Amino acid sequence: MAENPAARTVRASESSIMGLPLVYHWRSLFARRSTTLLTVLVVAAVTAVLAWMLSFAAALRSSLAVAADGRKIIVLKRGATAESNSAIRAEDMNLLTQVEGLDIDPETGRALISPEMLVQVQLPRLADGGRTAANVAVRGVTGTAFSVHRNVQLDGRCFAAGSREVIVGRTAARQFAGLRVGDTINLGYGSDRGYTVVGTFSAGGGPMESEIWGYLPSLMNAYNRTLYSSAALRIAPDADSRAVIERIEGPAVQLNASTEADYWREQAMLVRVYLAVAGVLVGLMAVAAVLSVANTMYASVAGRTREIAMLRTIGFGPGRILAGFVLEAAILALIGGVLGCAACAAWLRLVGNTKDMFGATTFTSMAFQIVLDPRTAAEALACVVLVGAAGAVFPARRAARLPAISGLREV
Amino acid sequence: MSGTDIVLQDVRKVYYKDRLEIPVLEGLDLRVDAGDFVALMGPSGSGKSTLLHLIGGLDRPTSGQVRVGQAELHRMSERQLTAWRSRHVGFIFQMYHLVPVLTAAQNVELPLLLFRMPARQRRQRVQVALDVVGLGDRMDHRPNQLSGGQEQRVAIARAIVTDPDVILADEPTGDLDAATSSEILDLLRLLNSEFGKTIVMVTHDPRAAARSRRTLHLDKGVLDREELHAATPTGAGA
Numbered sequence: 186m187a188e189n190p191a192a193r194t195v196r197a198s199e200s201s202i203m204g205l206p207l208v209y210h211w212r213s214l215f216a217r218r219s220t221t222l223l224t225v226l227v228v229a230a231v232t233a234v235l236a237w238m239l240s241f242a243a244a245l246r247s248s249l250a251v252a253a254d255g256r257k258i259i260v261l262k263r264g265a266t267a268e269s270n271s272a273i274r275a276e277d278m279n280l281l282t283q284v285e286g287l288d289i290d291p292e293t294g295r296a297l298i299s300p301e302m303l304v305q306v307q308l309p310r311l312a313d314g315g316r317t318a319a320n321v322a323v324r325g326v327t328g329t330a331f332s333v334h335r336n337v338q339l340d341g342r343c344f345a346a347g348s349r350e351v352i353v354g355r356t357a358a359r360q361f362a363g364l365r366v367g368d369t370i371n372l373g374y375g376s377d378r379g380y381t382v383v384g385t386f387s388a389g390g391g392p393m394e395s396e397i398w399g400y401l402p403s404l405m406n407a408y409n410r411t412l413y414s415s416a417a418l419r420i421a422p423d424a425d426s427r428a429v430i431e432r433i434e435g436p437a438v439q440l441n442a443s444t445e446a447d448y449w450r451e452q453a454m455l456v457r458v459y460l461a462v463a464g465v466l467v468g469l470m471a472v473a474a475v476l477s478v479a480n481t482m483y484a485s486v487a488g489r490t491r492e493i494a495m496l497r498t499i500g501f502g503p504g505r506i507l508a509g510f511v512l513e514a515a516i517l518a519l520i521g522g523v524l525g526c527a528a529c530a531a532w533l534r535l536v537g538n539t540k541d542m543f544g545a546t547t548f549t550s551m552a553f554q555i556v557l558d559p560r561t562a563a564e565a566l567a568c569v570v571l572v573g574a575a576g577a578v579f580p581a582r583r584a585a586r587l588p589a590i591s592g593l594r595e596v
Numbered sequence: 597m598s599g600t601d602i603v604l605q606d607v608r609k610v611y612y613k614d615r616l617e618i619p620v621l622e623g624l625d626l627r628v629d630a631g632d633f634v635a636l637m638g639p640s641g642s643g644k645s646t647l648l649h650l651i652g653g654l655d656r657p658t659s660g661q662v663r664v665g666q667a668e669l670h671r672m673s674e675r676q677l678t679a680w681r682s683r684h685v686g687f688i689f690q691m692y693h694l695v696p697v698l699t700a701a702q703n704v705e706l707p708l709l710l711f712r713m714p715a716r717q718r719r720q721r722v723q724v725a726l727d728v729v730g731l732g733d734r735m736d737h738r739p740n741q742l743s744g745g746q747e748q749r750v751a752i753a754r755a756i757v758t759d760p761d762v763i764l765a766d767e768p769t770g771d772l773d774a775a776t777s778s779e780i781l782d783l784l785r786l787l788n789s790e791f792g793k794t795i796v797m798v799t800h801d802p803r804a805a806a807r808s809r810r811t812l813h814l815d816k817g818v819l820d821r822e823e824l825h826a827a828t829p830t831g832a833g834a
Contacts, residue, residue: 206709212697495693498654499707499754500682502675589654593689593766 204505205496210513213485220481225521227477228569231470232525236557236565237532238463244555245456247390256288257333257445258426260416260433265441267452268303272412273440280438281416286424290332297419299333301326302401304408306372308361312536315362322396323351323372325404333417336391341366341384344400352384354394364397372399373407392449417445471572474521478514478576486510486584493584494593503585510581511574518573522566529565530557600665600684600761600794602628602651607660609646609817620646622817623660630665630761633788633795635805638814644798645766647814651796652685652764653677665761682710686755686793690767692747694739694754700726701735704753711758725753729783745776752783756793763787765797769804781807 214221260281265271278300281287287296302325309315324330328346331337344350351372353364363370369379380399388394405411420429426444433442443451486493493506501509533555609621620643628634628651636644649655650662653669654677662669667680681687686707694703701722708718726732729749739747748768755763765784769777781804787793788809797808805811811823 204709205706206698206702208702209695209698216697491691491693492695495687495689495695496706497678498652498681498687500678500710502678590649593693 204512205501205509207516210509210516213489214513214517217481217485217488220484221517224474224477224481224517225524228474228518228521228573229524229528231467231474231572232522232565232569233528233532234463234470234525235467235568236526236529236562237555238460238467239561239564240529240533240555240557241463242460243558243561245453245460254334254336254445255426256420256422258418258420258429258433258442259445259448260418261414261441263434263439263441268301268414269305271414271441273300273414273416274412277438277440278413278416281418281433281440284418284429284432284438286421286429286432288419288421288424290329297329297333299326299330299417300401300413301330301415301417302405302408302410302412303414304372304404304410306370306376306397308363308370311360311362319361321357321361323404324393324396324398325401326398327401330398330417333419334388334393335419336389337393338387338389339384340386344383344398346400347403348400349378349380349403350383351380351397351399352386353382354396354398355385355387356390356394357397358385360395370397372404374409378407392452418442471568474518474569474572475576478517478573479580481517482510482514482577482580483583485513486580486587489584490587491593493587494589494591497587497589498593506587507581507585510584511577514573514577514581515570516573518569518576519566521573522569525569526557526562526565530562533557600630601663602626602762602794602796603661603663604647604650604657605661605663607650607657607662609643609650609655610658620817621650621657624818626812626819628794628796630794631788631792632810633785633808634797635808635811636796636798636814637800637802637805637811638820642814643817644814648764648766648796648798651762652687653681682707683758684761686758686760686763688748688751688755688763688765688768690770692739692744692751692771694747694750696739699736699738700731700742700750700753703739703750704757707754707758721757722753725757726750728756728787729753743776744772745779748772748776748780749783752780752787756787756791760793762794762796765795767798767800769799769801777801777804 260273261268261271262273278298281298282296284296287298289295290297304323305320306323307318308321309318339352340355341352344352351370358364364382366382366384368382370382372378372380386394386398418429420426430442430444432438433440496506497503604624604626607621607624607626608619611618611620620641624643624647626647636647638644646655650657650669651664653664653672657670660670664684667684669677669680672680695706698706704722704725705718708721723732723735726735729752731746731749731753734742734746734750739750742750763784768784769780772780784795784797785807788795795808797804799805806825809825811825813820813823
């Protein structure tokens with residue numbers, strides 16, 4: 186008997202390790218082009234919204250993380266929930282100077298306390314060509330503010346003491362009209378005083394970048410204010426922030442105090458609600474995507490009964506068949522996912538990636554720089570691949586359970 | 597029992613439909629020696645395909661014993677049968693059952709994907725198998741670019757690429773014209789005579805059956821009679 190050229194080397198001891206080739210799944214997907222493309226579009230839509238939402242949440246997290254200076258305390262009037270509804274008298278501000286545990290300015294020898302006043306002005310948004318406007322926070326500060334808010338970095342000149350000059354946060358400058366250096370904006374009670382923009386500043390991407398800063402006495406005068414809105418304090422390196430807060434809230438001072446991180450977390454509550462609602466919507470869309478993938482895969486299984494039966498006959502076990510169909514759906518979802526991420530990135534590029542949201546109690550714009558970074562894109566893709574796999578489970582189980590014999594007889 | 601003899605003892609197979617018992621094989625005894633080429637004939641419902649499925653480990657008998665070589669198929673689990681099939685049996689179907697989205701080479705390669713084997717070795721085997729069936733120059737053709745006869749040749753290459761002991765063919769010429777059928781039967785004879793493959797072929801066509809070494813006639817689930825054939829020269833026509 187002649188030797189078989191197809192070499193007799195396959196032994197019973199050889200274990201089976203591989204599944205069906207990727208090219209098989211890839212081409213099978215596009216054998217039913219219209220159904221596949223429709224599902225890809227559904228998955229792409231879900232991914233685009235999901236990627237946007239994840240990017241938004243990441244931007245919010247990062248913005249609040251920047252603001253989370255553990256050595257800084259925000260002081261408001263007792264009962265106030267935000268700077269906009271807080272009013273601190275000058276004598277109370279003086280009481281703060283006697284609180285133990287505050288950092289000292291080495292130049293002046295005084296406690297690092299930044300008295301501040303916050304008002305809001307309406308400015309036209311650049312994103313829609315000025316058709317809509319949003320409230321922008323205008324903060325009156327003194328030179329101490331730059332020692333207390335240490336992440337604030339000037340780009341250009343600072344406002345001069347006693348002048349009608351302001352500096353503008355980088356994000357606010359990008360988002361609102363009339364805030365370029367050299368522009369004049371009308372501030373003050375009745376918006377009757379022109380303030381010139383003389384510089385911009387960054388705050389490490391934190392919420393203060395959405396603000397306009399000016400000289401405190403000048404702005405208090407312009408708005409006929411005698412009360413401060415808040416005070417920002419810097420704690421001494423060896424002091425315990427909780428102890429300092431307790432002293433401020435205690436009978437001697439009787440003001441509200443919280444760390445900056447807690448303050449902004451509270452302010453971002455509305456954004457969190459917004460994200461939660463968006464999350465529910467994305468969840469519903471994901472269910473639709475699961476159903477769409479399932480529908481596509483059911484159709485695919487139904488059209489490939491004989492093919493699956495043949496594979497079962499030649500030795501592909503139910504596990505391999507199941508894994509193959511789940512993999513096929515995952516590839517389908519991944520294609521949709523990549524398209525969705527691309528759509529999200531394009532949207533952010535074309536429409537603008539600065540999103541402003543209202544603070545929970547201030548109704549002042551808090552802007553975030555939304556960027557679809559590789560990590561967020563990977564998270565979105567992982568989610569939709571899971572969606573694809575979930576959609577494939579039942580059709581794949583049906584395929585894996587197809588009896589080989591009846592499948593082969595099907596014509 | 598030696599080599600990969602096929603032995604069935606007192607095999608009974610009953611199907612159930614709506615609680616109705618449908619006996620297909622009734623105490624069937626059969627022996628096919630290693631290296632034999634047997635045709636199974638009989639009217640529809642006589643149990644030919646069921647017998648083929650039992651020998652191929654696609655189905656299990658209701659009672660009785662099915663042995664192929666050392667394997668006692670009637671005792672094996674579904675999982676064990678699946679693994680056994682991949683190593684010991686090559687299947688050829690009437691409708692070829694090629695995967696339409698894969699090339700001829702990729703179709704032939706499918707059974708090899710179940711084995712731990714370097715890609716280069718897989719490619720060599722695929723090339724050899726396609727050379728054996730005369731389609732070495734059609735490696736990259738998809739099934740829709742091949743004729744029916746060529747598709748069946750690819751299916752035969754897929755059946756032999758793992759070098760199985762037994763080849764089971766279910767109406768391998770049922771969908772082909774006379775001339776192409778003859779070529780396919782020549783190929784099966786070659787696999788039997790030159791490469792020593794044990795072949796069991798179900799057919800309705802007496803001319804196809806005549807190309808085997810012997811024909812077993814089934815009727816109502818039992819072996820009715822056996823017919824021995826003189827050696828028919830290759831290319832004698834179907």
